Amino acid sequence: xxxxxxxxxxxxxxxxxxxxxxxxxxxxxxxxxxxxxxxxxxxxxxxxxxxxxxxxxxxxxxxxxxxxxxxxxxxxxxxxxxxxxxxxxxxxxxxxxxxxxxxxxxxxxxxxxxxx
Amino acid sequence: xxxxxxxxxxxxxxxxxxxxxxxxxxxxxxxxxxxxxxxxxxxxxxxxxxxxxxxxxxxxxxxxxxxxxxxxxxxxxxxxxxxxxxxxxxxxxxxxxxxxxxxxxxxxxxxxx
Numbered sequence: 452x453x454x455x456x457x458x459x460x461x462x463x464x465x466x467x468x469x470x471x472x473x474x475x476x477x478x479x480x481x482x483x484x485x486x487x488x489x490x491x492x493x494x495x496x497x498x499x500x501x502x503x504x505x506x507x508x509x510x511x512x513x514x515x516x517x518x519x520x521x522x523x524x525x526x527x528x529x530x531x532x533x534x535x536x537x538x539x540x541x542x543x544x545x546x547x548x549x550x551x552x553x554x555x556x557x558x559x560x561x562x563x564x565x566x567x
Numbered sequence: 568x569x570x571x572x573x574x575x576x577x578x579x580x581x582x583x584x585x586x587x588x589x590x591x592x593x594x595x596x597x598x599x600x601x602x603x604x605x606x607x608x609x610x611x612x613x614x615x616x617x618x619x620x621x622x623x624x625x626x627x628x629x630x631x632x633x634x635x636x637x638x639x640x641x642x643x644x645x646x647x648x649x650x651x652x653x654x655x656x657x658x659x660x661x662x663x664x665x666x667x668x669x670x671x672x673x674x675x676x677x678x679x680x
Contacts, residue, residue, distance in 0.1 A: 455610075484668070493571070493656070494611075494670040509667060541610060556601065556658075556668070558610035 452477050455559035457542050463565045464532045472527040472562050474542030482545045482554070483525040484509070485517060487538040488561075494541065500525055532566045539563050569594045569661050573671035580647055581679050588642040588674045590657035595635050598660040602631050602642050605654045605673070614655075615642070647678045 458473040474483065481502050486494040496509030500519040514536060516528045525544075529536060540562045545554040570593045580586050590600070599618045603611040615624045615631040617640070623632040630643040640657055656673040 486670075491672060493672040494658070496667055496669075499667075510669075543611075554599075554660075555613045555616050556603075556611075557613070558603075560610045561608075 454478065455542055455544055455557050457540075457559040457562050459562060460560070461563045461565075463567065464529075465567055466533060468532050469528070469530050470532065470564075471529075472540055472542075472564075474525045474527070474544075474559060475523055476525075476542075476544040476557070477523060478544060478546070478557065479522070480544035480546045480557070481522075482547065483519065484543045484545075484556070485515070485525065485527045486541045486543065487511065487536075488541060489538050497527065497540075532564075534566045537564060537566045569597075569659060569667075569669040571657060571659055571669050571671040573655075573657060573674050575674060576672070577675040577677075579677040579679060582647060582649060584647050584678075585643070585645050586647055586676070588644070588655050588676070590640040590642070590671055592638045592640075592659050592669070594661065595638055596662040597635065598662060600631075600633055600640050601658045601660075602629075602640075603656045603658065605656060607653075611656065644676075647676075649678045649680050652676055652678050 455476045484499040485497040498517040500506045503522040542559040543556045545556045547554045601616045602614045617633040628645040633640045654673040654675045658670045
């Protein structure tokens, strides 16, 4: 199993450009998440999904959109990139046993985004 | 809003020493707490997960405890090794709508040979 993979690994954008980050998992997990990690801020949840076709806002959703058209993929879009979106983006997935809340998050290797 | 704090921000110890990393959270309405390890330029690797009903979990040289009522968790690392050098983060899964995860800012550990 590849686990959680992210594409691309690194990207440089100019202010106003758009791009899509792709997250894929092969563990058949229901839940998927997008985080950003900034120095001194820890990881903050951007958006998440509890299943195919569903998405929800996290702590810092502004400026981002997401889609979960297939269970194994979770896309994060930046419509008009801003320097404040320079960060490292992590995708994660997890499972839950019905009737119990038992889940471990599995993380991808991250995407480093620089917005000039 | 849930706030998760980790102290100290950085820690340096000689090889072989036992050490404790601390994590505190402001709202006790959590499902579980998870400890992660992050190596430079890498993603996060889950070390231990403690459910809200549990007091501790152990894996090898690692032992994590949880005191939900006081909003505290500790990660105990026994007989530290240079390979333990990394950043350790804790995260809590909250009961609020959306069951969001909240992360601490991490403790950067250096084990000196």
